[in-house]
Amino acid sequence: MADIRLEGVGHSYDGGRTWALKPMTWTWRSSRAYALLGPSGCGKTTLLNIISGLLSPTVGRIWFDDREVTAVPTAGRNIAQVFQFPVLYEEMSVYDNLAFPLRNRKYPKAEIDQRVRRVSQLLGLDEHLKRRSRRLDPGRQQIVSLGRGLVRSEVAAVLLDEPLTVVDPALKWTLRSKLKEIHRDTGHTLIYVTHDQTEALTFADEVVVLNEGAIVQAGEPAELFLSPAHEFVGHFIGSPGMNVVPAEIADGLVKVGGTDVGQAVGELEPGPVHIGVRPEFARLGAGETSPGLPVRVTSVDRMGAYNLVHVQAGDHPMIAKTEADARFTPDAVEFLHFAPDRAFLFRDAVRCGSI
Numbered sequence: 001m002a003d004i005r006l007e008g009v010g011h012s013y014d015g016g017r018t019w020a021l022k023p024m025t026w027t028w029r030s031s032r033a034y035a036l037l038g039p040s041g042c043g044k045t046t047l048l049n050i051i052s053g054l055l056s057p058t059v060g061r062i063w064f065d066d067r068e069v070t071a072v073p074t075a076g077r078n079i080a081q082v083f084q085f086p087v088l089y090e091e092m093s094v095y096d097n098l099a100f101p102l103r104n105r106k107y108p109k110a111e112i113d114q115r116v117r118r119v120s121q122l123l124g125l126d127e128h129l130k131r132r133s134r135r136l137d138p139g140r141q142q143i144v145s146l147g148r149g150l151v152r153s154e155v156a157a158v159l160l161d162e163p164l165t166v167v168d169p170a171l172k173w174t175l176r177s178k179l180k181e182i183h184r185d186t187g188h189t190l191i192y193v194t195h196d197q198t199e200a201l202t203f204a205d206e207v208v209v210l211n212e213g214a215i216v217q218a219g220e221p222a223e224l225f226l227s228p229a230h231e232f233v234g235h236f237i238g239s240p241g242m243n244v245v246p247a248e249i250a251d252g253l254v255k256v257g258g259t260d261v262g263q264a265v266g267e268l269e270p271g272p273v274h275i276g277v278r279p280e281f282a283r284l285g286a287g288e289t290s291p292g293l294p295v296r297v298t299s300v301d302r303m304g305a306y307n308l309v310h311v312q313a314g315d316h317p318m319i320a321k322t323e324a325d326a327r328f329t330p331d332a333v334e335f336l337h338f339a340p341d342r343a344f345l346f347r348d349a350v351r352c353g354s355i
């Protein structure tokens with residue numbers, strides 16, 4: 001395993017007119033499980049292909065520990081890569097497919113057998129080991145591809161590009177936890193690309209959020225949820241995402257539509273900001289001591305375990321997540337309270353304070 005360091009790495013597909021990946025400096029630390037999360041077209045695959053050597057960056061240098069690999073082709077980088085769709089030798093058995101990367105690198109026979117059996121047991125492939133790969137359904141073939149990516153011990157990193165796309169949704173949960181188990185076992189550096197926040201949050205030690213070709217925040221799942229550094233992270237992580245409404249800082253107070261909703265915390269110039277609060281930390285009620293924003297209830301989604309109460313704050317729709325037995329009726333006027341330390345202020349989409 002190696003630290004993978006990107007130094008000013010960026011990529012343009014159109015001769016520098018636009019950046020699919022804006023020049024960035026970033027280190028993937030050895031043995032960690034990363035999720036690279038972002039919407040379609042934000043540059044995830046571009047970044048992954050630059051690490052594996054399938055793509056040369058337009059600018060910047062890449063290091064695996066103290067070895068520069070910028071000009072080293074894929075074969076010399078010792079990376080295992082799993083793609084969205086199965087890449088297998090269809091005429092070979094599942095066992096031989098799993099053993100192939102190990103035989104290729106001259107692992108001892110006993111170790112090959114032990115590794116193949118360990119991976120196959122964890123991925124639930126034991127009963128399929130003797131079958132020809134082409135006889136498996138596409139979902140199972142993809143699990144074999146995943147196994148092939150994870151079977152080696154000495155790789156610099158394992159790169160997984162949306163590896164569960166063709167896998168049955170019910171199996172995804174199991175496979176994600178198996179992947180974690182395999183990661184604990186092998187200590188691989190894993191970079192798992194996904195646009196699905198649940199996949200990212202359940203899998204990773206650290207989630208790296210990419211938007212418009214730039215890393216906007218990286219951290220543990222709880223940190224991204226509880227403490228978004230950027231409005232985009234607030235929107236993209238969480239379901240539903242963070243509420244964002246325009247506000248104003250005046251005399252050290254935060255005002256929404258003229259109503260004082262709390263004290264501004266942080267080095268803040270007076271003027272317009274956005275205030276962001278997750279539905280989980282927007283409390284609805286009346287007669288409480290903290291300042292509240294008057295809102296009108298528009299509808300209630302009963303989700304079983306909780307309710308989502310849709311409200312209107314002036315021109316701005318917001319959502320509060322409440323207990324399943326809380327009763328709010330459409331058209332009622334309530335007060336929305338911003339939980340201190342859980343409501344954040346943003347300027348130019350970047351967090352600049354809280355209340």
Ligand code: ATP
Nearest residue numbers: 013020021038039040041042043044045046047195
């Ligand atoms: P998705 O989740 O849809 O796969 P992504 O986050 O992996 O998207 P990339 O595939 O890296 O994003 O694409 C980043 C940007 O670069 C997009 O605007 C895309 O249209 C563009 N792009 C990707 N590959 C090429 C290419 N070969 N030629 C030109 N533009 C490209």
